[in-house]
Amino acid sequence: MKFIPVKGTRDFYPEAMRMRNWIADAWRSASLRNGFEEYDSPIFEYLDLFTAKSGDEIASQLFNLTDRGGRNLAIRPEITPSLARMVNAKINALPRPIKWFSIPRLCRAERPQKGRLREFFQWNVDIIGPQDELADAECVLTAVDAMRELGLTSNDVQVCYSSRELLSEVLESLGVKGQSSADVMAVLDKRNKLPAEKFEAMLSDAVGDKTAMAGILKFLDTGAIDPDASPAEIAASAGIAPSENATAAIAKLQAFGGYLKAFGIADWCRYDTGIVRGLAYYTGIVYEVMDVGETLRAIAGGGRYDNLLEVLGGPAVAASGFGMGDVVLGILLEEKQLIGDLAQGVELFVIDGSADMFSDVINVVGRLRSVGAAAEFSYKRQNIGKQLKQADRRGACKAVILEPDGVVMIKDLASGEQTACKLAEILSDPTTIL
């Protein structure tokens, strides 16, 4: 009988767990520093919550189960629907802006491949309330802040952003509507993952009309957005019909760019018309964090989703946020060799000078731990030299060697320096040797 983990899931042995905690700690401290509060939802929800809005891609990736009453449940593939449900349930009691984060475990029944597993952790950061692009920019700042803490720089990653609103408007002005518009967006979403030729062929199939195709290609070629030009001028240079909606979307992109600059993170970010985002619920600015080499999947993705709370039965309240998974980020951190030695040693390793003093060892260990010190000992009765080696392997700072006649030697394992004290002293006040 041999048991194995399910394909696409991970066993976190201590070393892998330290890495996972190191990433989660950076996410958590960046969140708190940026003024977000932590929340969490159950690991499963009624199935409806997930099928009500996310679009087919996610619905096809659900792990389904039933409760004792036979009702359909699913393990959460993302936390945003649960967030919307929770916020809707207390919408009048929660002071706005609602700035929340979470680090949920998520499961998707996908085919496992590089950077994509069936079970992963995803940092979610959301601001609910403000319509201002300031909220989008603050979410991006929070993402950058965590990546900075993990050692990444703007030479490693870029936040590539665009406007879903502007793209919709451009497609509409070119006569690409309804299902055709959705198909075109699905192809655009694959742009960075496909060879140019294949991309153009797929796009041409989805668009149909040649004039529309040319218009889309011209729009995709738009470079950086000039913060000082008028929206109408920018529309003209990108070949966009200067409708009210189009100029409004351009003005929002300009405002967003201004906030990124004021937050000091303009060099981490760039306008990129190729960003669409798969999920159906985005309504405004959208973005993906990409490695600069663009050899990996997106490290994070997010944007504005002003309709979701209402779609899930709540009032019309604006919202914006992103998710950053641990898998692709972990690959990048490894590639960039940013993972240091995460092993955490104990402070003290207590050693017996002879086996008959072992009950004193246990006694000292108990006292040390009771005052908050990390103290360890050897389960095996062996000579001092072997116990010292074990202390070293456990990364101990000091060895506490109990010698006969109530004498204790404290040995600094880095410097080798030794000091002596009495066992009775340590037992009466163990803090004296910390």
Add this chain to the structure above:
Amino acid sequence: MKFIPVKGTRDFYPEAMRMRNWIADAWRSASLRNGFEEYDSPIFEYLDLFTAKSGDEIASQLFNLTDRGGRNLAIRPEITPSLARMVNAKINALPRPIKWFSIPRLCRAERPQKGRLREFFQWNVDIIGPQDELADAECVLTAVDAMRELGLTSNDVQVCYSSRELLSEVLESLGVKGQSSADVMAVLDKRNKLPAEKFEAMLSDAVGDKTAMAGILKFLDTGAIDPDASPAEIAASAGIAPSENATAAIAKLQAFGGYLKAFGIADWCRYDTGIVRGLAYYTGIVYEVMDVGETLRAIAGGGRYDNLLEVLGGPAVAASGFGMGDVVLGILLEEKQLIGDLAQGVELFVIDGSADMFSDVINVVGRLRSVGAAAEFSYKRQNIGKQLKQADRRGACKAVILEPDGVVMIKDLASGEQTACKLAEILSDPTTIL
């Protein structure tokens, strides 16, 4: 359309999340202090892993699902089988003792009731390798250490322990064997939850024979175990036939009691023959942490399970450990009013003296966060008084008020004390105001 959480699950709004984190942080720091390393397993496993050993109670409480290939999976109802699977997979590479802990999210398809939910968190602490009762005692020390950190004392909780080995031996010597023995153990496990009369009636039904019933009742009445008496003397006073197995089990209880004393936690622990533990895999010392009033379910439970690794396809390696759930513990901590104010304020709240200075506010916030300070601001443009009130609600230590002409007032919100500096100074080195 209204969405609700599944019955028996919890939404962790920020206040509940802070409480969950407070408990988990105490668990984690006690684990590290006591020399344990963190691990984790996937949230679901192949169904076989759970049905292979735990006994029917847990198997009937599984949430089942299937993967894309139609294989049967289940959400983990406990982590011990996964722990055994992981350890077995690397048994030769892992230095012993293996001292590991985890804080898994677990799911059981039970009827929700007080202290028992369908989804909960359970701290697991295990030592794999040593056969010595020292390992059992060290696990108990670790449990006590965390409870101490959370503010509980030995007047609030007691670790009630017994020997599953001794109980088996007693039943066997009284002629209670096989299924009857399992039935009797199941009744004994309910002893603390049933009225005395009902308990005795159920026990009598399970035992059948009157002499055996009298023997069991006499055994159950055993008081504290004398550390200085011989095992044979103790057996005699408890009416136990002094077989080799029985005296060996008694000697182990004595050794365990000695280790608890040496670790300095004897006053937290007591021998209690009523402790059986439901799970089939325990083989030696078993224990439950009970509130002193015994009005709640067990706060934690564990013991020795020397056969589990072998049952799950590995070598015969000794093991011992416990699980402590967050639900009953949370109820007890609330009852004892040990939950303080867990809200975490920001360090700095940046305020504009007039709305046209808002881009400076964003700029200062971005700079402060980039040097690791927790800094917040108001999304709403409003007068200084209102912004100061908001700073107060966010628990800020200092307000940073940007006034016209590049002057910044730093106001300590506790003392009211104010100091002035220049905006340019802060922007060039934001650490000057920390």
